[in-house]
Each structure stands twice: as structure tokens, then as C-alpha cells.
Amino acid sequence: MKYSKLCELYDNISGTPKRLEKTDILAKFLKELADSDKEALYLLLGEIYADYDEKRIGISNQLVIKAIAKSTGTPNEKVVHEWKVIGDLGKVAEKLVSKKKQSTLSSHSEVTVQKVLENLRKLPDLEGKGTVEKKISLITELLSSASPKEALYIIRTLLSDLRIGIKESTIRDALAKAFFKESKKDAIREIQDAIDKSNDIVEVFEMTKKGKLKDLKKVHLEIGKPIKVMLAQKAKNIKEAFEAVGKPCAIEYKYDGFRMLIHKKGNEVILFTRRLENVTKQFPEVIDYVKKYARGDSFILDSEAVGFNRQTKQYTSFQNISQRIRRKYDIEKLQDELPVEVNVFDILYYNGEALLDKPFKERTELIRKIVKSSPYKIIHAKQIITSDEKKANEFYKQALKDNQEGVMFKNLTAIYQPGKRVGHMLKIKPEGRDLDLVITGAEYGTGKRSGWFSSFILSCKDEKTGKYLEIGKMGTGVKEKSTAQSGIGISFNELTEKLKPLITKESGKTVEIKPKIVVAITYQEIQPSPNYNSGFALRFPRFTALRPDKSPSDANTLDNVKKDFGRQKRNWRYG
Numbered sequence: 293m294k295y296s297k298l299c300e301l302y303d304n305i306s307g308t309p310k311r312l313e314k315t316d317i318l319a320k321f322l323k324e325l326a327d328s329d330k331e332a333l334y335l336l337l338g339e340i341y342a343d344y345d346e347k348r349i350g351i352s353n354q355l356v357i358k359a360i361a362k363s364t365g366t367p368n369e370k371v372v373h374e375w376k377v378i379g380d381l382g383k384v385a386e387k388l389v390s391k392k393k394q395s396t397l398s399s400h401s402e403v404t405v406q407k408v409l410e411n412l413r414k415l416p417d418l419e420g421k422g423t424v425e426k427k428i429s430l431i432t433e434l435l436s437s438a439s440p441k442e443a444l445y446i447i448r449t450l451l452s453d454l455r456i457g458i459k460e461s462t463i464r465d466a467l468a469k470a471f472f473k474e475s476k477k478d479a480i481r482e483i484q485d486a487i488d489k490s491n492d493i494v495e496v497f498e499m500t501k502k503g504k505l506k507d508l509k510k511v512h513l514e515i516g517k518p519i520k521v522m523l524a525q526k527a528k529n530i531k532e533a534f535e536a537v538g539k540p541c542a543i544e545y546k547y548d549g550f551r552m553l554i555h556k557k558g559n560e561v562i563l564f565t566r567r568l569e570n571v572t573k574q575f576p577e578v579i580d581y582v583k584k585y586a587r588g589d590s591f592i593l594d595s596e597a598v599g600f601n602r603q604t605k606q607y608t609s610f611q612n613i614s615q616r617i618r619r620k621y622d623i624e625k626l627q628d629e630l631p632v633e634v635n636v637f638d639i640l641y642y643n644g645e646a647l648l649d650k651p652f653k654e655r656t657e658l659i660r661k662i663v664k665s666s667p668y669k670i671i672h673a674k675q676i677i678t679s680d681e682k683k684a685n686e687f688y689k690q691a692l693k694d695n696q697e698g699v700m701f702k703n704l705t706a707i708y709q710p711g712k713r714v715g716h717m718l719k720i721k722p723e724g725r726d727l728d729l730v731i732t733g734a735e736y737g738t739g740k741r742s743g744w745f746s747s748f749i750l751s752c753k754d755e756k757t758g759k760y761l762e763i764g765k766m767g768t769g770v771k772e773k774s775t776a777q778s779g780i781g782i783s784f785n786e787l788t789e790k791l792k793p794l795i796t797k798e799s800g801k802t803v804e805i806k807p808k809i810v811v812a813i814t815y816q817e818i819q820p821s822p823n824y825n826s827g828f829a830l831r832f833p834r835f836t837a838l839r840p841d842k843s844p845s846d847a848n849t850l851d852n853v854k855k856d857f858g859r860q861k862r863n864w865r866y867g
């Protein structure tokens with residue numbers, strides 16, 4: 293397929309703000325999409341591989357600037373200047389390529405979708421000496437033969453900022469529209485299930501094209517391929533939780549760590565986070581625990597990895613172990629200083645059989661059979677099965693005493709639904725004043741903090757529009773000095789380094805930042821406010837931890853903020 297055809301589609305889709313129209317345009321495209329062109333679907337989502345694949349393009353603004361400069365024969369400074377004026381490197385490329393075309397009167401050779409994918413896919417694999425030059429030449433090769441419009445979209449794809457308003461759910465709805473005549477609702481549900489299991493839009497496209505719902509059910513779990521985890525809803529109190537999940541139910545500790553999915557096949561163990569990131573290398577001790585204490589040729593376990601203090605044996609908070617998720621060096625030292633215990637609470641697959649449709653109780657019983665609990669290594673998540681509110685309350689208190697976040701209530705007969713926030717698993721935690729938010733802007737500091745960002749704009753997601761809405765500015769909780777020694781927290785310069793490659797616009801001292809980084813923050817109060825476009829402002833927001841295991845879509849939403857605000861108001865009223 294010619295890349296220009298895909299660009300035309302991008303234009304048509306971004307030309308309408310209406311979701312239904314976007315779906316219609318897309319459905320028409322999908323109907324005509326040949327099997328040989330199916331990978332164009334990755335590009336439509338702004339990606340180059342399936343969601344389950346960890347490889348991301350990861351190109352910085354600086355590198356893109358160099359590539360635009362080289363391919364259009366423009367000085368670097370001029371590209372930077374244009375960027376400052378226009379504020380979008382894609383548009384800068386469009387303008388400069390167009391200028392070049394006019395001056396050379398060259399007709400461009402045809403860029404194909406396959407060629408774009410081929411070149412972009414080489415980028416994440418490059419390593420070592422000369423990497424930057426090689427990357428620039430791969431991009432330059434594309435830009436040199438691209439039309440202005442193609443250049444715009446190539447650059448936006450490179451920067452993971454396509455801006456056409458297509459989400460996985462848009463493709464899902466369009467697939468249902470294109471290939472199913474009746475029962476749209478059922479089709480949408482089945483397609484979503486297939487996406488959540490496979491995390492591969494192309495695989496789901498192939499299945500959907502056959503037009504039979506039962507074909508979609510053939511999308512299987514695959515060991516070694518990450519799956520989206522099942523998520524919990526929130527309950528106000530124990531009574532409400534019992535009402536939602538029924539009696540008796542299972543109640544478990546809600547551990548304050550991070551989600552870890554453990555895949556095992558033969559002698560190989562692979563670990564994933566809830567973001568589908570492979571963290572196998574970072575946790576060699578977990579591999580040993582699994583091999584030693586969990587029986588079975590193949591399985592997928594769902595668990596929470598929690599930090600503890602080796603001396604006191606007390607559980608620590610997530611904040612303490614967050615660096616273990618990303619750090620790729622000094623693994624042994626970290627493993628020694630920041631040990632984790634794996635708390636297994638679910639099983640999705642065992643010896644060749646998917647267990648998603650089995651009742652939770654059966655899954656839990658299987659865990660007890662195959663995992664030998666070994667404290668401070670790998671254990672069964674602490675659980676009681678009860679109908680008694682008093683017992684539930686005692687268990688909850690004990691969880692808090694043990695430094696955990698709260699408890700989870702789970703319906704005993706419920707199935708496992710990957711990727712869904714379900715009403716049969718509920719969390720209860722104390723009325724905390726904390727939120728997971730996304731950094732969408734920052735401001736350079738002055739004096740001893742000049743050159744670094746010293747305050748950060750926090751945003752929550754509006755689930756209706758998908759936009760990030762500002763809710764406050766945060767500067768406290770971040771450290772002055774590098775945290776390389778202590779390992780806990782983050783300093784201004786470390787956070788600045790993380791955010792710089794994500795800058796999308798600069799004006800004076802303030803910058804806009806691509807929503808990628810999730811931070812856990814605490815605050816004193818939520819107030820209504822005309823100053824931020826969310827309509828709310830946080831009083832005294834304070835940084836507590838980076839959440840590298842969470843993606844912006846896992847962050848708290850405007851709806852969550854409104855609910856917390858409502859709860860806070862009730863508390864004012866009733867003391």
C-alpha cells in the first residue's frame with residue numbers, strides 16, 4: 293500500500309471530531325484492507341509493532357531535528373527556530389519538505405507503508421557506535437522521498453504523537469461495524485476480549501474479518517506474550533464491598549507493591565508489569581523462586597511484588613522498590629538492598645489450559661496446590677473467605693498494620709477478564725489523599741535550580757475526551773540532590789532529564805510535556821478552581837514516587853477526582 297493512502301486516511305479521520313464519523317471512515321478502510329497490508333493497523337495506532345511487543349520507537353526531538361535538517365538541506369538552527377514558531381515538528385517537516393520540493397522540482401518516489409515500517413523498525417534495534425548517525429540516515433531516507441504530507445506523519449509517528457484521535461477502541465468499533473451485521477454490542481465485547489488477550493490488533497483484525505464471533509474466541513493466551521491484567525473498582529466500605537461481590541467472598545491483602553505477571557514455559561520464566569513491559573532481567577531472584585517453589589510445565593500467575601526490610605522483616609511501601617523496575621545495572625546490589633516478596637493471587641493458565649473462565653475459587657485452590665508458600669520469597673496472597681463483617685473488618689485492620697494499602701474483595705465464582713475494571717473485584721483503602729497523575733508541563737527554576745525544571749504541571753485524564761486536564765503544580769517532595777546514593781525518590785535534575793526528551797513546546801520558562809510519566813502524589817485538599825482546565829486544583833500537592841509500572845491510561849481520571857472531591861465534602865459536613 294502506498295503510504296500516501298494511509299496519510300489520506302489520517303487526514304480524513306483527524307478532519308472530524310465526531311467519534312461516529314471517525315468509526316465510519318475507518319470501517320470503510322478496514323473492509324478494503326488487504327491481508328498483505330494489515331500491518332498498517334500498527335501505524336494507525338501510532339505504533340510499529342503489536343502492543344505486546346516491547347519495542348518502541350523512542351526517538352528524541354533532537355534527533356528528529358537533525359534528520360529534518362539533513363534531508364531538507366536546512367541548517368539545524370533554522371529547524372529549531374521553525375519549531376519554536378510552529379510548535380510541531382511534524383508541521384515543520386511538512387513545510388521544509390514542501391519548500392525543498394518546490395526548489396528542486398523533484399518528483400518523489402513512492403513511499404510505501406512497508407518501507408516506513410521497515411525503516412522505523414530498525415530504529416529500536418540499533419545499538420553501540422554510530423547509532424545516532426544510522427538512525428538519522430534511516431529517517432532521512434524516508435523524508436527524502438516523502439511528500440510534505442507524508443513527512444508530517446512520518447515525523448509525528450517517530451515522536452509517538454500522531455494526533456489523529458484514534459484509539460484502540462475506535463478500531464474495535466470500526467471492526468465491529470465493518471464485519472458484523474447484527475449484534476454490534478456482542479461483537480464489540482468479543483473483539484475487546486480478543487484484544488485484551490492477544491494485545492495484537494492485527495491478529496484480531498484477521499480473526500474479525502472472518503465475521504464469526506466464535507472465531508474471535510480462538511484468540512488464545514500465549515505464554516511469553518503479555519496480557520492486560522484485570523483491574524479492580526473501588527468500594528467505600530466493607531458493607532458496600534460485600535453487597536457488590538456477594539457473600540461469602542474472598543478478602544485478600546491489597547499489597548502496596550507493583551503488579552507482576554509470571555509466565556513459565558518449560559525452564560523459562562518471563563516477568564511482565566501491568567504495562568506489558570518485560571522485567572525478567574531486573575528480578576533474577578524471582579526467577580529462582582518460581583523455579584524452586586512453583587510446580588508445573590507451563591503457567592501464568594498474577595501477583596504483586598512487595599518490598600520488605602531484610603532486617604526488620606517489615607513490608608515497605610512501593611516508593612522504596614520502584615527503582616527496581618527500571619534499573620538495568622547493579623542488579624545484584626539492588627536485589628540485596630531492596631528485596632521483594634511475590635504474593636500470588638491468581639492463575640490464568642496451567643499446563644496447556646487457559647483458566648480465564650474458571651471460577652476464582654477454583655483458581656485460588658490451584659495456586660495453593662502448585663505454589664509452595666515460602667515467606668519473603670513467594671507466597672500465596674493472604675486471604676480469608678468469609679461472610680462476616682466483623683471478621684472482614686479485623687482482617688482489614690491487620691492489613692493496614694502490616695503496612696499494606698488495604699484489602700481486596702473478590703467474588704468466588706467470577707471469571708478472569710483481562711484488561712477490564714470489574715465489579716466483582718473491589719478494593720478498599722483508607723480515605724487517602726493521593727492520586728496517580730501525569731506530568732504534562734514544567735517550568736525551569738531559577739538560582740541554584742536554574743537549568744532544571746523546578747515545578748511540574750500535573751494532569752488527570754478526562755475519560756470522555758481522552759484529553760489530559762491540568763489540576764495543579766507540584767514542586768515539593770522532589771529532592772535537591774541526586775538520589776543515586778539513597779536510591780529512594782528522585783531529584784530535580786533526574787526528573788528534568790527524564791522529561792526533556794518529551795518536550796513538545798517551549799515558551800519562555802515553561803514547556804509542554806508529552807503525557808508519558810505517571811507520578812504518585814499526595815495532597816491536602818481538592819478545591820474547585822477556575823485556574824486549571826480540569827476545574828479543580830490540588831492544595832499542597834507533594835511528589836511521593838514515580839510509577840514506571842503505570843501508563844498514563846492507568847492514572848486517575850477526572851471522574852476519580854470528582855468522586856474524591858465529593859467524598860471530601862461529605863467529610864467536611866459530617867466531621
Ligand code: AMP
Pocket residue numbers: 523524544545546547548549550551566596637673700719
Ligand atoms: P489500584 O492500583 O489502586 O487500582 O489497585 C489495584 C492494584 O492493587 C492491582 O493492580 C494490583 O497491582 C494491586 N494488588 C495488591 N494486592 C492485590 C490482590 N490481593 N489482588 C489483586 N490486586 C492486588
